[in-house]
Amino acid sequence: MDNFGRKWDQFVEIFIHQNGYQKVVEGLQNTVVIAVLGLVIGILIGILIAAVRVVPKYKVFPRILNAICSVYVGFFRGTPIVVQLLVFYYVMLPILGLHKTGVQVSIFVFGLNSGAYISEIMRGGILSVDGGQMEAGRAMGLSFTATMLKIVIPQAIKNILPTLGNEFIALIKETSVVSFVGAADLYVAFNYIGSNSYEFMVPYLVMAVIYIVIVMAISLGIKLMERSLRKSDRRN
C-alpha cells in the first residue's frame, strides 16, 4: 500500500483533468435510470401478476391468465439476468427488427425481471393481509376489485415495503452487468478510468464506495417512507 498516494494521484488526474468525472456522472445516471425505471415497470407488472394469481379461479379465463403468469415468472426467475439481457439484445431485437440502445433494452429487461420477483413479493403481501379485511369489504357490497384496491393492496404494500426496498437495492447493484449489452453504467465509467491509467485499484474502490452511498441513501428513504405508512399502527 506504500504507493497508494501515487495511485490516488493518477486517479485524480484522470478523474478531474481528463474528463473522467463526465463518464462517471453519465454512468451514475444510467445506473439510476435503469434501476428506477426498472423498479417502476416491475411494480406495475408485479401488481398485475399478483392480482391475477390471487383472484379466485372458478372460471376458465382467470385460469388461463394464471398459467401465463406462471410461465412468465418461471422464465424470469429461472434464468440469470445476464442471459435475459443477451437474449433480448442479440436475439429478440434482430428478430423483431428493432433498433434500441443498450440502456433501453436494460430498462425493459430489468423491468420484466423485477416484475417477476415483485409479483411474488406482492402475492405474499396480499396473502399476509387478514382475510377478514376482504370479507368485511365484500360483506358491505364492495366488489372484489374495489376491496382489493381500497383495502387489501394498501395494507399489503405497507407490509412488503422492507422487502420491496431490498428488491430496489438488489436492482441497483445488479445493473452492473448492463455493460454486456453496451450500456455505459458506473462499472463502464470506472473501467475506462482504470484502463487509461493501467491502475484499477483506486477506481474500483471508489466505485464500491459510490454503490454503498447509493444503497445507504435508499435505505434511509425506505425507512422514512415506512415511518409515514406506519401511522395506522399502534406503535409509531
Added chain:
Amino acid sequence: MIDVINLEKHFGDHKVLRGISLSVKKGDIVVVIGPSGSGKSTFLRCLNCMEDPTGGQIIFRDADIADPSVNINVHRQHMGMVFQHFNLFNNKTVVENIMLAPVYVKRKEMRKKKRKNFFLSLTNLFRKEEVKPYQITSKKRIREQARGQAMELLGRIGLEDKADVYPSTLSGGQKQRVAIVRSLAMNPDVILFDEPTSALDPEMVGEVLELMKSLAEEGMTMVIVTHEMGFAKEVANRVIFIDEGKILEEAPPEEFFGNPKNPRLKEFLAKVLV
C-alpha cells in the same frame, strides 16, 4: 324479508348444512344457537353468500341470492354484517371506515348517472322534446354527506372524539361498536351478527349488547349467532337451535328455554345454563 328454502352447504364430502328452511320477517330478531361445529356460523355466512350455498334458495328483495348469476354485491348493500373479529379496515380511520361503503355506492350511482346523461344528450339531438338530464352531486358533497352521517352514528355510540384515529388504538368493545354502526351506515334491511361478543373481554360485552338491544328496540331486523343466552332470552323473538346442519327446534324464547322439546337441546341447555 329473507326466506331460506332448503339451504344446503357442503365442503367437499363434508355436509355442514343439510336442508335449512327459515323465514325471517321484518322486525324479527332471530337468535341462532348451537354447539360448536353445528353449522350455525356457516348458516349465517350463507345468508349473504360469504359462503356460496351448494343447494337451496335464499329469497331476499325478490331475488334468489343463492343463484351465482345474481349480482350479490347489490344485495349485500342491504344486508349488514358484523363479525366476531370486528374486521375494521386497518388502513382507514374510524370515520373513514364508516364512510367507505356509502361513498363507494353513491359515487358508483353518480358515474352511472353521468353515463346516462351523456347518452341522453346524444339522443336529445333527435328528440322533439328534450329529456331532462339527471341531477348530479359532486364527489365532495357525497363525502361531506357521508361524513356527516358517520359523525352522527359515532355520536350515537359516544365515540366522536375517536373519529380520526386508526382502529388499532381502540379497545375491543369500541371496535365492535364501530363495526356495528359501520354496517348501519348503509341503512340495511337486516343485519347479520356472527358471534359479535365472542372475541371481547367480559367487561366489554355489556356495551356491545346494549347497542344491539337499542337497535332491536328501533325495529331493526337481526339474525344473531351468539352464546349469550341471557341476551337471547331478553331480546329475541325467536330462538333457533341448530345441530349437525339441521334446525332441531324453533320457538319463542320463553318456550325455548322454559320448555325445550328436543332431547339434544335439553342436553345442550343443561350444559350451558348452569
